[in-house]
Amino acid sequence: MVLETTPQSPLVRITLQAPLGQMENIAALLAVYAPWGWEEGPTVHDRVLFTVHCDTPEQADRLVHSLRDSLPTLDADIAEDERQDWALSWRKFFQPLDIAETFLVLPSWERSHPALAERIPISIEPKMAFGSGHHATTALCLQALAKDRDSLPQFAPFLDLGTGSGILGIACAKCGLPGLGLDIDPVAVANARENLLLNETPGLSVAVGSLNALRKGTTFGLIIANILARPLQDMAAELIAHLRPGGRLILSGILATQAETVSRCYQECGLGPPTLLHQGEWVALYWPQVPGKPQG
DSSP states (O other): OOOOOOTTOOEEEEEEEEEGGGHHHHHHHHHHHOTTOOEEOOOBTTEEEEEEEESSHHHHHHHHHHHHHHOTTOEEEEEEEOOOOHHHHHHHHOOOEEETTTEEEEETTOOOOTTGGGSEEEEEOOOTTSOOSOSHHHHHHHHHHHHTGGGGGGGOSEEEETOTTSHHHHHHHHTTOOEEEEESOHHHHHHHHHHHHHHTOTTEEEEEOOGGGSOTTOOEEEEEEESOHHHHHHTHHHHHHTEEEEEEEEEEEEEGGGHHHHHHHHHHTTOOOOEEEEETTEEEEEESOOOSOOOO
């Protein structure tokens, strides 16, 4: 189904149906690919219903394609829906978020907070297409950055792979690191650029792409990859090739049940065991400092 977009065009509604047994898998995928949220409907005849709204037809097509990469038989229906005042809805939902007594994530309209003087502030202009740092996968990355914040500058420059709103790259930049954020979604990159300006982080740049956008031989002292378990496994060797000896690595977007498999992939490429950070059903893998150049 092809929908035309105009400045006043409606939202795009995706209705997903799948067997009840796939509910956990779909929720995990949506947490990464649709972090702005979704609605779970009633279970009927052992089938579960999910509803997701997207801002543009292109975004909806990308989301369905990403979901079907993992669940090829997923039933997805795309239709138009009435556009509502998303900004006002966000103001009701988006509350300041304190991470590890280090970072304070604030909506762009929040100008004051009791903890502001004691935290590193990160201002986010919430868009329908992107998360705000409230999801566990992003929060775990921020927790990992906070664990050894004082040593972070020695790991410059950094790569934020799957940058989304730019929140993790902004956190690194505010800790004194220059770096690069990459995302395959051009709409995400546009939102990240808006947040870069909002936070006045000239040392951070963002671009559309993934690891294939990097020149051969380019290395980073810190790599953060907040994506899905399967892509993290597939790109393990290539990702490590861009991590300099003695660098720091943070991987997220991993369910607790997937952590051992993802960890094993990276250990087989020469890394030691990671530190595991947990929040709910999600896990981040954290290597504070790899010992040297891993052997692929």
